[in-house]
Amino acid sequence: MMRNIKLTIEYDGARYLGWQRLGNSDKTIQGKIEHVLKQMTGEEIEIIGSGRTDAGTHAHGQVANFKSNTAMDPKEIIEFVNRYLPRDIVVKMVEDVPERFHARYNAVGKKYSYYVWNESIPTAFERNYSFQFPQQLDIDLMNEACQKLIGKHDFIGFSALKKTKKSTVRTIDELSIEREGQLLHFTFVGDGFLYKMVRIIMGTLLEIGSGKRSITTIDDIFEQKVRSEAGETVPAQGLFLDEVYY
Amino acid sequence: MMRNIKLTIEYDGARYLGWQRLGNSDKTIQGKIEHVLKQMTGEEIEIIGSGRTDAGTHAHGQVANFKSNTAMDPKEIIEFVNRYLPRDIVVKMVEDVPERFHARYNAVGKKYSYYVWNESIPTAFERNYSFQFPQQLDIDLMNEACQKLIGKHDFIGFSALKKTKKSTVRTIDELSIEREGQLLHFTFVGDGFLYKMVRIIMGTLLEIGSGKRSITTIDDIFEQKVRSEAGETVPAQGLFLDEVYY
Numbered sequence: 001m002m003r004n005i006k007l008t009i010e011y012d013g014a015r016y017l018g019w020q021r022l023g024n025s026d027k028t029i030q031g032k033i034e035h036v037l038k039q040m041t042g043e044e045i046e047i048i049g050s051g052r053t054d055a056g057t058h059a060h061g062q063v064a065n066f067k068s069n070t071a072m073d074p075k076e077i078i079e080f081v082n083r084y085l086p087r088d089i090v091v092k093m094v095e096d097v098p099e100r101f102h103a104r105y106n107a108v109g110k111k112y113s114y115y116v117w118n119e120s121i122p123t124a125f126e127r128n129y130s131f132q133f134p135q136q137l138d139i140d141l142m143n144e145a146c147q148k149l150i151g152k153h154d155f156i157g158f159s160a161l162k163k164t165k166k167s168t169v170r171t172i173d174e175l176s177i178e179r180e181g182q183l184l185h186f187t188f189v190g191d192g193f194l195y196k197m198v199r200i201i202m203g204t205l206l207e208i209g210s211g212k213r214s215i216t217t218i219d220d221i222f223e224q225k226v227r228s229e230a231g232e233t234v235p236a237q238g239l240f241l242d243e244v245y246y
Numbered sequence: 247m248m249r250n251i252k253l254t255i256e257y258d259g260a261r262y263l264g265w266q267r268l269g270n271s272d273k274t275i276q277g278k279i280e281h282v283l284k285q286m287t288g289e290e291i292e293i294i295g296s297g298r299t300d301a302g303t304h305a306h307g308q309v310a311n312f313k314s315n316t317a318m319d320p321k322e323i324i325e326f327v328n329r330y331l332p333r334d335i336v337v338k339m340v341e342d343v344p345e346r347f348h349a350r351y352n353a354v355g356k357k358y359s360y361y362v363w364n365e366s367i368p369t370a371f372e373r374n375y376s377f378q379f380p381q382q383l384d385i386d387l388m389n390e391a392c393q394k395l396i397g398k399h400d401f402i403g404f405s406a407l408k409k410t411k412k413s414t415v416r417t418i419d420e421l422s423i424e425r426e427g428q429l430l431h432f433t434f435v436g437d438g439f440l441y442k443m444v445r446i447i448m449g450t451l452l453e454i455g456s457g458k459r460s461i462t463t464i465d466d467i468f469e470q471k472v473r474s475e476a477g478e479t480v481p482a483q484g485l486f487l488d489e490v491y492y
Contacts, residue, residue, distance in 0.1 A: 010370045058371075082368055090370045122328055124256045124336045125304075129371075 002067055004101055005077070007047070008093035009033070009062040014128040014237065015088060018055040019062070029053070029089060033064070036084045040077070041070045050103045050110070050244040054196075056236035058129065061092070061111075063244040065103045101246075109173070109191050109245035114202050115238045116184040123182070130183060131202075131238035137184070137209035139177060145208050146175040148218045149201060157221035158201050158230050159194035168194055175201075196233055203231030248313055250347055251323070253293070254339035255279070255308040260374040260483065261334060264301040265308070275299070275335060279310070282330045286323070287316045296349045296356070296490040300442075302482035304375065307338070307357075309490040311349045347492075355419070355437045355491035358444050361484045362430040362452070369428070376429060377448075377484035383430070383455035385423060391454050392421040394464045395447060403467035404447050404476050405440035414440055421447075433488075442479055449477030 011029050021030040030047060037045040047066040053059060072080070074094040081091045115130035117123050122132055149172055156168040174189035186205070188198050204221070207213045213231065221229045257275050267276040276293060283291040293312040299305060318326070320340040327337045361376035363369050368378055395418055402414040420435035432451070434444050450467070453459045459477065467475045 012370045012373075078367065087368065087373045088370050090368050092367055121324065121338055122333065122336050124258045124334050125375075127258075127333045 002069055002099075004097050004099050005066055005068060005074075006093075006095045006097045006101060006103070007033070007064045007066075007091050008095075009059060009064060010090045010092050011059050011062065012088040012128070013053060013056050013058045015086075016055065018057065019049050019051075019053040029059075029062075030064075032086060032089055033081070033091075036081050037066060037068070039084065040072070040080050041068050043068055043070075048103045050107045051241075053241055054236045054239075056128075057239045057241070058237075059241040061243040062241050063103050063107070063246075065097065065101055103244070106246050107192075107244050109189065110193060110241065111243040111245070112188040112193065112198050113240040113242050114186040114188070114198060114234070115240075116186070116202075116206070117182060118184050119182040126183065128237055129240075131235050133206055133210075135210040137206070138211070139179070139184075139209065141215060142177060142205050142209040145205055145215050145218055146177065148215070150175050153222055154225060155194050155197055157225045157227055158197050158204070160196035160200065160227065160233065161194055170194065170197075198239060199233045199236065200227070200230050202234045202238075205231070206234065207231040248315055248345075250343050250345050251312055251314060251320075252339075252341045252343045252347060252349070253279070253310045253312075253337050255305060255310060256336045256338050257305050257308065258334040258374070259299060259302050259304045262301065264303065265295050265297075265299045275305075275308075276310075278332060278335055279327070279337075282327050283312065283314070285330065286318070286326050287314050289314055289316075294349045296353045297487075299487055300482045300485075302374075303485045303487070304483075305487040307489040308487050309349050309353070309492075311343065311347055349490070352492050353438075353490050355435065356439060356487065357489040357491070358434040358439065359486040359488050360432040360434070360444060360448050360480070361486075362432070362448075363428060364430050365428040372429065374483055375486075377480050379452055379456075381456040383452070384457070385425070385430075385455065387461060388423060388451050388455040391451055391461050391464055392423065394461070396421050399468055400471060401440050401443055403471045403473055404443050404450070406442035406446065406473065406479065407440055416440065416443070444485060445479045445482065446473070446476050448480045448484075451477070452480065453477040 016029055017027045019029045021028050034045050045066050047064040049064045078094045117130040117132040120134040152171040154169050170192050172190040176187045178185045208215050263273045265275045267274050280291050291312050293310040296309045324340045363376040363378040366380040398417040400415050416438050418436040422433045424431045454461050
């Protein structure tokens, strides 16, 4: 009987070209997982991710599903894949789900984290998991900027999308900043995020916090809907896909 | 004027053969730092570490010193070395110290951490920074064992030393266990640790906690002073040199 199997996946993206399989390249997360599932099942497997992550971006809780006739139970599957996957990709959970479950179409929200190393001296351990930004930051002002971003808006000006006919209206439910020593932890929760939206918002927040731009530019970007108004895109290495909501 | 300069160093040991320079090998921490300091000063530099760390072992606060005639101030030195060192080695602090300061001879104590990933499912992010031990552990019993180890003892039975004429008596001031999710954090503070002592104590504690050996074997090892009585040596990758006390 054809099963529909859901995977919850953790990965350190530092060595990879991102989530999405690229031809026969071995350097994508999707490619690595499909390769092991093909070995396991003897079937042609295609996994559907909740969304792509860019080169260097990490995940604590990426979700994907695939169809298979395998007779292995979830415990056997998790043991097999984690034995054969590279050590920087780990399947944390395997569940049978209803036939119609689709990791991308059924996602109703996502949680991302972005980490900033806010010190002039670099970090050996967080080097692949944060973006070093040594300037002093006005956290109160950045929190004010977060309040302007929370809610339902057209985020086209904060995305790297070309013109699109699809809606670019999204709702951000949470955008918060927490200091953990020299590390600043930004949390984003929303119903969906446009291409590079988290990283462009992050760049804009850092420019506001360091005095390079005024907090009112957020209103301007919402009004003018042009990406060129927003801040730089920060590097992918500080970004984590923490959770996908269904 | 000949200066004596103290470095406090953080490193991710995953890619290295350990602290100590080995001939002309480029794969040691000491070798990498000396190479950059030679470039900086034009002098033949030899740095003295507080002690060696094994291949794969990490440091948050290794300490070293070196003699130099350089006229650069500490701020210039820290900027230069961090610009040219590999990103997994970071000099956190540079200080001028009295001529007689010696990073090894003057150390009066050290703090180490060891991390155990206590779950059957592996970890993508802690894979190089912890030892996976999936069996259930009796933490109360391990804490009792820690109490037996704290204090002044001859630790020869917990070391990989060959016979030695030097004293193998050491004092452990703190040995504690903290659970941080699936990660167990063991803290060791003492006046000094023999070769592989932390890793052999760790192996013994894990065997006690998982029921493979009785807690009384600690008394036996202290009495019989034979390494073969103690537990396995756990891998170097879970070990961090956190701090050196002077």
